[in-house]
Amino acid sequence: MRVLLRYGFSYGAFAELAKRVYVEVAQDEFRIPGRKQTTSRVAVLTGLSRKEVRRVRELEMPSRRGETLKHNRAARVIGGWVRDQDFRSGGEPRALEIESEFAQLCRRYSGDMPTKAVLAELLRSGAVELDSEGAAVLRERAFVPSASEIDKISFLGSDVADLAGAIDHNLEAGPAEAFLQRKVCYDNLPEESVEELRKLVRVRGQKLLENLDRRMAPLDRNINPQSQGSGRKRVAIGIYYFESDYDGHDDEQD
Numbered sequence: 001m002r003v004l005l006r007y008g009f010s011y012g013a014f015a016e017l018a019k020r021v022y023v024e025v026a027q028d029e030f031r032i033p034g035r036k037q038t039t040s041r042v043a044v045l046t047g048l049s050r051k052e053v054r055r056v057r058e059l060e061m062p063s064r065r066g067e068t069l070k071h072n073r074a075a076r077v078i079g080g081w082v083r084d085q086d087f088r089s090g091g092e093p094r095a096l097e098i099e100s101e102f103a104q105l106c107r108r109y110s111g112d113m114p115t116k117a118v119l120a121e122l123l124r125s126g127a128v129e130l131d132s133e134g135a136a137v138l139r140e141r142a143f144v145p146s147a148s149e150i151d152k153i154s155f156l157g158s159d160v161a162d163l164a165g166a167i168d169h170n171l172e173a174g175p176a177e178a179f180l181q182r183k184v185c186y187d188n189l190p191e192e193s194v195e196e197l198r199k200l201v202r203v204r205g206q207k208l209l210e211n212l213d214r215r216m217a218p219l220d221r222n223i224n225p226q227s228q229g230s231g232r233k234r235v236a237i238g239i240y241y242f243e244s245d246y247d248g249h250d251d252e253q254d
Contacts, residue, residue: 003153022046023056071155073110074121075143076223080109082141083214095135102136109223121145141206162236187246194243205239212237 004014026045031037039057043050081093087105088094096102098119106115119136122128127140145155166179173179189197216235221227 020056020059023053070121071145073113074118076109077106077118078127078141078143079213081105081138082210083217093138095131095137097135159238162238198241201241209239
């Protein structure tokens with residue numbers, strides 16, 4: 001709610017969007033096998049009237065798929081730059097000449113996204129800079145769009161969906177099938193210790209993600225069409241850090 005209020009997103013707009021998602025999920029994910037999902041059943045599941053369900057069904061859901069795809073491809077380019085030995089020197093991502101080396105990197109990891117579009121996106125986000133000779137230099141090993149606040153919300157909001165999806169799965173799954181969902185939390189740390197912890201999480205968390213990226217990338221058939229196997233799975237692994245002033249709400253649990 002803090003995020004919505006900060007960006008002027010009214011309750012009415014939120015309620016309308018939530019209503020659409022309720023109907024969409026009820027329609028797509030709570031079907032009776034072998035039977036068509038009727039307006040009446042969606043109304044029963046959601047608590048909405050049949051008239052309202054019909055109205056919502058006729059609305060076109062807002063989509064930022066094009067922006068999300070562009071951002072995901074930019075992130076893949078950074079991942080390739082970090083792990084692919086063809087674009088590293090001395091164990092680190094090296095400066096890349098735009099027309100040859102950077103273009104090769106983009107062809108390998110961005111699909112059909114034009115080199116100039118990838119470069120513009122990475123420059124705009126601050127992940128890449130141009131050196132005095134005009135070569136591309138990687139400044140950040142992670143991609144966060146900076147073109148607009150809406151882009152950031154759209155890109156980073158997928159992390160919330162993935163975490164909620166893991167929680168949803170674990171509520172239903174047995175111990176052997178549960179996804180990893182762990183955290184460590186202390187509520188009486190001195191303020192002076194926090195900066196060191198931030199740096200530790202940033203460095204070690206980034207290293208862990210890069211190691212996992214090196215393991216997963218060769219299996220991805222967009223990057224490596226020769227990867228063998230059946231089906232198509234999406235796997236997301238995330239790390240987050242959070243801090244706040246202690247408000248005493250957990251005292252009753254101690």
